[in-house]
Structures are given as C-alpha cells and as structure tokens.
Amino acid sequence: MDIISKLRDEFNNKYTNSSKIKNLVEKLENGDVEYGQAHEFAIELGEMLANVFKENLSVDMFPDGKISYGIADKILNETLGKNYDLISDYSRDIQTIINKKAGFNIKCVRAEKNQSRIDNMVKKVSDDNFENVQWMFDEPVKNFSQSIVDDTVKANADFQYKLGMQPKIIRKSTGHCCDWCEALVGEYDYPYEVPPDVYRRHRFCRCTVEHRPGGKKVGTNIHTKKIMNSQEDIDERIRRYEKEIKENEITREKRKSERIKKSEEFENNKKATHLASKRIQELNEVEPSITSNLKEISKKTNGKMVGLEYRLKSKESLTRKILSDAKEADISLESASKNIKDILRYTIVYDEKDFVKSYFDVIDDFNKKGYNTIRIKNTFKDGQVYKGVNTIVDDGNGNLFELQYHTPKSIEVKEGGLHTLYEQQRILDKIKDIDEYNKLKNDMIELSNTIPIPDGIERIK
Ligand SMILES: [Zn+2]
Incomplete structure (x- = not known):
C-alpha cells in the first residue's frame, strides 16, 4: 500500500x-x-x-x-x-x-x-x-x-x-x-x-x-419600513462569498501544480547532472588508453583523427541528452543515462579510394587489441540525409565509445551545410511544420548527394 x-x-x-x-x-x-x-x-x-x-x-x-x-x-x-x-x-x-x-x-x-x-x-x-x-x-x-x-x-x-x-x-x-x-x-x-x-x-x-x-x-427597520438583511440578501452574500473562495482555490491549485512541476524539473536536473558526472568520470578513466590506441591505429592505416578535442561530451550536453532521451522514450533517467553510447566519440577520415580497405584494417587492429565493434550503421547510399559509417565499439571491458568513419567530403558536408540545416529542422514541429520540415530534409539529401560514395562500400555492414 x-x-x-x-x-x-x-x-x-x-x-x-x-x-x-x-x-x-x-x-x-x-x-x-x-x-x-x-x-x-x-x-x-x-x-x-x-x-x-x-x-x-x-x-x-x-x-x-x-x-x-x-x-x-x-x-x-x-x-x-x-x-x-x-x-x-x-x-x-x-x-x-x-x-x-x-x-x-x-x-x-x-x-x-x-x-x-x-x-x-x-x-x-x-x-x-x-x-x-x-x-x-x-x-x-x-x-x-x-x-x-x-x-x-x-x-x-x-x-x-x-x-x-x-x-x-x-x-x-x-x-x-x-x-x-x-x-x-x-x-x-x-x-x-x-x-x-x-x-x-x-x-x-x-x-x-x-x-x-x-x-x-x-428584519424590518421600524422607522423606514425597509427590510434589512432579508434572507435573499444574506443568501446572495453567502453565494458571493463562496464563489470567491472557490475562485481563490482554483487559482491556488493552478499555482501549486506549476510549483510542483518546477520542483520536479529541478530534482530531475539535479539527478541527471549527477548521472552525467558519474558516466563521464567512468569514461575519463579509460579514455587515455582508448585514445592512444586509436591514434596508433590511425597512424598505421594513414587515417586522420579529427575533432579529437571534442572526444568527451561535456557534462552539460550529456545532462541535456539524458533529460531529453528519458522524456522522449518515457524511461527513467538511469536507463536513459545507461543507453547513451557516444559519450566518448571519435572520428577518423580516409580518402574515398582507401576507405573500405582502411575500415577493415582498423577492424583487424581492433581484434588484436580485444576491441569489438558491436554496432555498425553504414549510410553511404544515395538518397540518405547523412552519409558516414557510424560504429559503437566495446574496449573489451564493457566500456563503449563511438567511432565514425568519414571521407574528406562527407566530414566537410557534415560539419558545414548539413549541420546548419539540421539545426533548422530540429526546432520545427514535425506535424505543424511538415512542409518546411520536408523541404529541409530534401535540401539535406541534395547536399549529401554531392558526397562521392567509396568503392565497395556495400561490404561494410
Ligand atoms: Zn495560550
């Protein structure tokens, strides 16, 4: 009970x-x-x-x-x-x-x-x-x-x-x-x-x-014969008094629910910030070893690591992500926090002609180090909004990080025009602003269609 x-x-x-x-x-x-x-x-x-x-x-x-x-x-x-x-x-x-x-x-x-x-x-x-x-x-x-x-x-x-x-x-x-x-x-x-x-x-x-x-x-005023405080008079005053009380109650109810909502938001923010700190702290401990392994592999395979300084999500942005994921999927903050796999993330760039071979070279090196790619999303296909190979890697100890494989052109599009269009689209209402939403989507596809697709890309899956 x-x-x-x-x-x-x-x-x-x-x-x-x-x-x-x-x-x-x-x-x-x-x-x-x-x-x-x-x-x-x-x-x-x-x-x-x-x-x-x-x-x-x-x-x-x-x-x-x-x-x-x-x-x-x-x-x-x-x-x-x-x-x-x-x-x-x-x-x-x-x-x-x-x-x-x-x-x-x-x-x-x-x-x-x-x-x-x-x-x-x-x-x-x-x-x-x-x-x-x-x-x-x-x-x-x-x-x-x-x-x-x-x-x-x-x-x-x-x-x-x-x-x-x-x-x-x-x-x-x-x-x-x-x-x-x-x-x-x-x-x-x-x-x-x-x-x-x-x-x-x-x-x-x-x-x-x-x-x-x-x-x-x-009763009746004996001098003026005027009825004072007749029953109707009193009843009317009581009605007015009770109505006023009722209205006050409704206003207070409204204020109260606003206050509760605010306080819940505050508690949630506090909890999400705490979860974010904890996860970042965990990854901070393994990050130096993962980063040095990736640098070594990148050097060996003629890749170029980009955006290395952003490899760890900031506490603020992770907190926001935990809150929005929990709300969107209607799950607890704890689950949302556990589900996020790109707190530590890397991007490696290869030329189109070496792209597929380099990808498999990396996988080979990973195997030697006990790293295991557990999820692959290859969107190098015509008609895609975003082109790239996004993977989630397990370091062998259950620590997950994201590794994105790009070509020079796909990273340029991603960080240039595509990002701007995406930000414009993100703030739209998918139902109310459907026309504008679809227009931006088409713009994004058109832009991504300028990215050459590496040969043999279908082997990555
Ligand atoms: Zn007393």
Whole structure:
C-alpha cells in the first residue's frame, strides 16, 4: 500500500473508533454545543493526525532519508485537507447553532482553507532530512488543526460585520498558559477593538477564540419600513462569498501544480547532472588508453583523427541528452543515462579510394587489441540525409565509445551545410511544420548527394 492510502486508512480508523469524537458529534446533533467544543474537536483531530504520523512515518520510507517535495505535498494536502474539511464543517455547524440561540437566523460560512500555511509546511519538511523535520508532523499539525476553528470565527465575524451586525471576538485562556496569552484574554468588538494577535497561537497553546453574534437582528427597520438583511440578501452574500473562495482555490491549485512541476524539473536536473558526472568520470578513466590506441591505429592505416578535442561530451550536453532521451522514450533517467553510447566519440577520415580497405584494417587492429565493434550503421547510399559509417565499439571491458568513419567530403558536408540545416529542422514541429520540415530534409539529401560514395562500400555492414 502506498503511504497516502495507509495514512488515510489509519486516520479513518482512529476517527470512526474515537469515543471522544462520537461524543462531540452527538453534542452537536443535540444542539448542546459552544465554541469550546469546536476547539476540543480540533485538538482531538490534531492529536489524532499527529499520532497517525508518529506511528506510520519513518526515515527508512524515504530515499536518502528525505521526503521529496512531491510526496510531502501529497501527504500534507491529503491529511491536513481532510482535517480542514472535518473541522471547518463542525465549527460552522456550531456557529449556526450559536447564531440561532442568539436569535440570528443566519447561515454560516466555512472558513477558507489556509493553503499557504500548508504550502509552507510542505516546503519545510522537504527541505531537510526526515529526522530534522519530524517535529513538523507533531505540534504544528495540532496547531494548524486548531487554527481552522479560529479561521471560522474570523470568517463569520467578518461576514456578519459586513451584514451590518456587531459581532464580538472572545479569547479565553485555559487558565494555565502564559503571560502573553493571559494578556490577550478578553471580549472585543469586531473589527476595531480586536488585537491583531487575537488569533495567534504559539506552540503548545490551547487557548480558544470564539465569536458571538450581536447587534441588529435581521428584519424590518421600524422607522423606514425597509427590510434589512432579508434572507435573499444574506443568501446572495453567502453565494458571493463562496464563489470567491472557490475562485481563490482554483487559482491556488493552478499555482501549486506549476510549483510542483518546477520542483520536479529541478530534482530531475539535479539527478541527471549527477548521472552525467558519474558516466563521464567512468569514461575519463579509460579514455587515455582508448585514445592512444586509436591514434596508433590511425597512424598505421594513414587515417586522420579529427575533432579529437571534442572526444568527451561535456557534462552539460550529456545532462541535456539524458533529460531529453528519458522524456522522449518515457524511461527513467538511469536507463536513459545507461543507453547513451557516444559519450566518448571519435572520428577518423580516409580518402574515398582507401576507405573500405582502411575500415577493415582498423577492424583487424581492433581484434588484436580485444576491441569489438558491436554496432555498425553504414549510410553511404544515395538518397540518405547523412552519409558516414557510424560504429559503437566495446574496449573489451564493457566500456563503449563511438567511432565514425568519414571521407574528406562527407566530414566537410557534415560539419558545414548539413549541420546548419539540421539545426533548422530540429526546432520545427514535425506535424505543424511538415512542409518546411520536408523541404529541409530534401535540401539535406541534395547536399549529401554531392558526397562521392567509396568503392565497395556495400561490404561494410
Ligand atoms: Zn495560550
């Protein structure tokens, strides 16, 4: 079972079997509730979730002992999101009962989910080793859960204030918190009297914040006979409020998926760079011996090594190739990295008349040295875009390199006009720009047709 399903199951299990929750839900159904119960409910769910994390998350579950951004995002959004749903519904229902008891028949609003707080937690837990961030799955989870009640208090006070009512915010202490909390205890008219810190809660603080409706009741103004805050009026405001919340949610979702994509790209780049360094390092060790063997063979067979200074792909270009190959073939970066066989590559040039004989001389010399040509691609044929003999050689120890055989004319075409045309073609969309694509292809074939084909070339296969 994956981590997310496991956490979800464990939480649901605890939730349905909790006698405390059952009791609080019963109280709500009987209308026998005050804001204190919303806080109790939130504290209980916060502790429940923190326990689920404690019992089910461990360092050995994550590669390199670290939670990736993507996984952290899934875990925290699923679990804290679920707590948000449960707690904001419960708090809203309590607020509705409190309103009714106070004689205000006003629908209540759900608080907006504090997504940026979840996002910050995601960032924090994926920034460091699991052992260093494990505490984030405890107290901050409880604190977040209780803040959902505070957010409901605030949202409803604000909503009623905008309806022309005079809501009050009440902060209570558990009696044994700290001086900072004691100083905040009180009853405040919303919004002007409310101290900015009233919704703040330090770690391990279990003080509560409540909202009490007050002021004008819904009804007819006895002087003007004008209906104030009619039910339709209120319903319309609620609709608008909910629509706004929905729109905010959609915007945030969009931003979030962009952020995840970016972070995945970043992780992929890091991984591909690491793989590229590793492969280049491996080949660096065998390169001097392979290069000296090739130089010796080239001298003996009257060949000319060209582009020797570019024999090793740069780390940057190999990284790009690993990324693009993995994407194109939909394979892992590891597989893509393993499949690349031309990280070390050489080009040897022979005149047309000696080309085929020289090729077989090289093969003979290779055999003597234990080198084995494992792949041959001969495109010296009419109508080809590119002309040359491209081979992959095994040095006898599993180290692969590419060796290209060219004639003076074929290397000139390859490095001159052909390369330019290829670069133009590469950036085109094969479907949308098909005409331009085919035109460039024909240009390339035409150009390659100026290359004389060496005699007896069909023997190379
Ligand atoms: Zn406190």
